[in-house]
Amino acid sequence: MVVALGLGAACSGAASPPAPPPSPGQQAPAALAAPAAPPQAAPRQAAPATGAEAQAFFSGVDRDLRALRLRSARAAWVNQTYLTDDTDALAASAEEEMMAYLSRTMKAATRFDGLALPPDLARQRTLLKVSTTLPAPSDPAERAELAALAVEMTSLYGKGKYCPKGKLGQAARAATGGVSAPGVATGSAAAAGAAARGGAAGAAAPKCLELSDLSEVLRTSRTWDELLEAWAGWHAIAPPLRPKFERYVALGNKGAAEIGFPDVGALWRAGYDMTPEAFEAETDRLWGQLKPLYDELHCYVRARLRATYGKDRIGDKAPIPAHVLGNMWAQEWSHVYALMEPYKGQPSLDVTRKIKAKKLDEKQMVSLGERFFTSLGFDPLPATFWERSLFKKPVDRDVVCHASAWDVGDRDDLRIKMCIEPTEEDLITIHHELGHVYYYHQYHELPILFQSGANEGFHEGIGDTLALSVTPSYLKTLGLVDRVPEDEKGLINFLFKKALDKIAFLPFGKLIDQWRWDVFSGKTRPADYNKAWWALRLKYQGVAPPVPRSEADFDPGAKYHVAAGVTYTRYFLAHIYQFQFHRALCKAAGHTGPLHACSIHGSEAAGEKLRAMLSLGASRPWQEAMQAMTGEREADAGAVLEYFEPLRRWLKEQNKNEVCGW
Template structure:
């Protein structure tokens, strides 16, 4: 649950990636912090406020916020690493205390509305007013209920499993009732509903999200992919009633602090009016949609050639289970099925990682090495001692990758169940981006301890990952030969596009769905219908089997039960190319943008540090200007990066009926 500003970012990127992984959040940063101020005394309320009183108010806030942040972050860390009813209760209690403080303090801050203040104080008050993503109602019972709901939904997701036929019965002790998949979900048809395996058969084990994602990543069999997809999505229906109540209580809390609904509060955190921000996301998507449409057209044709026209028609959406990712949000795992030019140097980083037998810490050390090459400091020893790098065999954990600053003491950690894959190597760079952002601003006032906006936080790690080029990978021994001609470059760009371009519509639609839910445009009885309508509209993706309102497919995506806003990942996928272009210029790069790696450039590192050290003390437009010289998000950098591929895709798609 993401209670307040300044707590982190997520990842796995955005997906499982990631992040996020991308984080407070459970997705972006796993830290759950509080960002607010202490309420003024009754005697202060009577007289007209003064700048000195505002300064004292914010100083009180800073002190109390640091205490609550540390308390919440510690409880959240233990909870996500040891999921039990007791740790759920401890995390919920810590979050409830933060909620109460934020509700009271955000109301108290209104006393200073209209008061002329020095820039730094005015900025802190502005951030305080939008300093939570989950405002709680004033009623103590409702506040406690909301805190518990947020923790319960995240834990249900973290414990979710799919139990194939026989697995649950095998797991149960003699005489015990048949086990069910975690989180109380019913097993899908044919799955574990207490049915015994045939005599003499070896019953399969229950499968976690990591297990099922591995199937999505590697299998090429329609039915096997379908079972993994439906198996995971079956964990979500029990989350649905809790989510409905979370929406009602969250909206009530938002109304108490002056917002029409929770979505309006989320959109208010971007240094522009909420309506203007929504229009801005539409503008950015409109510029990039034509490139996505070309990629979709090409990928669908290749998948049709494999699975047949009876399953994927000429102008049909792509079945969601065929794209190598549980949510069809990134498609690079199907690259081997549609590599543009065979015989080019191998881009199989996963194979090399496995051949080198790198362990989890060694993979993280590769990421750290990139950041230190820019002149940034090595990670503290406590990072290596306190982080979670692999899934424990003896307990339930939330495996979704996340970055943490536990308190405000530079107590940096990541929590990630690392596997030796290229996807996880990129996710490590993403999470370390959060970590290094934390390390640059942790001495600022607590209200400034976050990114310029949450998209900045998500984008930094991905910016560095853009420099993980074939030439850089060759220095690590993870590719043998470099692409030497245009065909090799097309292969590299195509594989990148399967991650970066494919993600864009998914990154936009998750919050579009939630904004409509929060605003009452989408009613509870239409949750799943509206979800798939948006996935069809934006992604051109459809469920592989019929879905009904008995399903709750949004709940099968971490950020929904964890309450982590998702537009940050959409923005990050655009910002990162703008950041990359500026850093490449600082590094003295000449040539196509997609060939640039800033590895080893301290000049680029200095420009990066200048922006990171600002935290949220300036508007995102000002922070952007420090790094890039620009004050507006520019999708042109992304288009420039992929321009050679765009021309190639247009040529390849001649004769295809694009669209859906």
């Protein structure tokens, strides 16, 4: 679910803003605060608009949006941490209220087009035009329908479950002593409830599996059929979303047309201080710089997977089946590292094993992330963060476990929502989410339209920038690795594992929105949704479905960001920006060695440079924010290539006898 403004929740992908979750066993609040006052629309008049009128208008927008954001944030937080039909309705109502306000206000603001304004007002005018990712039609019934669709898709995704048969079902029965009901729970509350109750009266409770359970299978199993069942089981939750998504596209496009955009995708691309066409060309430019490195990684990984699963399943010049890469969407591959570790016998990089051995709980893992930020001179997290965040999956209710960071209103009410597991992946995600949180903290006193990242990629990139400083040397200080790799073999192991996340992700990060841009523009018709999805995954990732797919499937809907309407190019950009940011901060910290060896942990000089950029929020075009941090005005994939240069040379040598490509 996502309305607008880049406000409220961010990251690994939430969207609308957030309120305190009910304690386990409590009822969710039955109502929210009173509705917002009517928006302050500019009056129609024959006289030319004036600067004073514009000042009064944007002061009213700031006041109104603060109130609306707080209500929307509270409704969204309660909904995502307590998924019921009632909280769906409350969130949809708040969503609709925000949509209605923005629709009227964006149109009213056109009165000031062409008027010379002071820089801060001119910037607010620019940002208001692109302040929503889901523009609503002016028709009240259609607006209400669109708001409900946005909430329903997120809720259905959060409730999705698969009730297994086959080997997964046997494992579930062994674990629970119950009887697995065959088939798939569609994600509806009724279906989920029936599955949890075991179906027929008197039947033993089955073990129906949620996304976290199925993802664990993808991470840990190396049995082809188990992986296949887990992959297909989760993707089977998505078809009920398809008609809702189709209607969501139609209504969103109608709303976009009313505010002067050809379609929703053009609106999304307009939010980067350049034309939509220039921005799309920019993403193509950056991908072109990095594709050769991805191709080398793909070639090496495919050869090692072929050695595990056989040439009959993974051919010489074939795409990789999507279910054998350790991740439900094949977007990050580090969980198959053990199958293809370049050099055995090097110091262990198994941080997950150490986290479990130390029995670190959820709050202790978050505290490690907080300590990294305070070492740079940032404030400790407020007490309310620890009281109001959701760190652990509740056992008594459905929640949206997808990790996200929140600022509830403009009051520095900082939180994260995350079902934390004791893994290295989640430790890195915690650093990422706290990057959002500290970004919120630095700009929360700015005018509301400036309370966002310089662009969406900046917000996503900051946490990952800090995570790049989680080097083996730093992990050793935490007791999470025993020895630091010191020779060339240890370095290749480290960089290879890092590339399985950072480089493997890049094409996936680009194609999600490429698919949606094509859908919104009409290039991809509803009858071809799934066909177009897999065509892009083949083109960019070299990944293919492990079983035949058809238009009866809706595989894009098995990805949270599609169901929740969260833009995704932000993550592609973040995976490039973070290395550019890292290079600049390492320079500020006085680091002189290879970029991959740098950790800014403990450097207040680096922290000062970081805070200076964060405090700008969206008050300046992103090119100026980039310059403030790095001294450069363009995105530069060169920092990624510099970081991974030793690995690139090694991969080319390893692939000499391989037929690369697909």
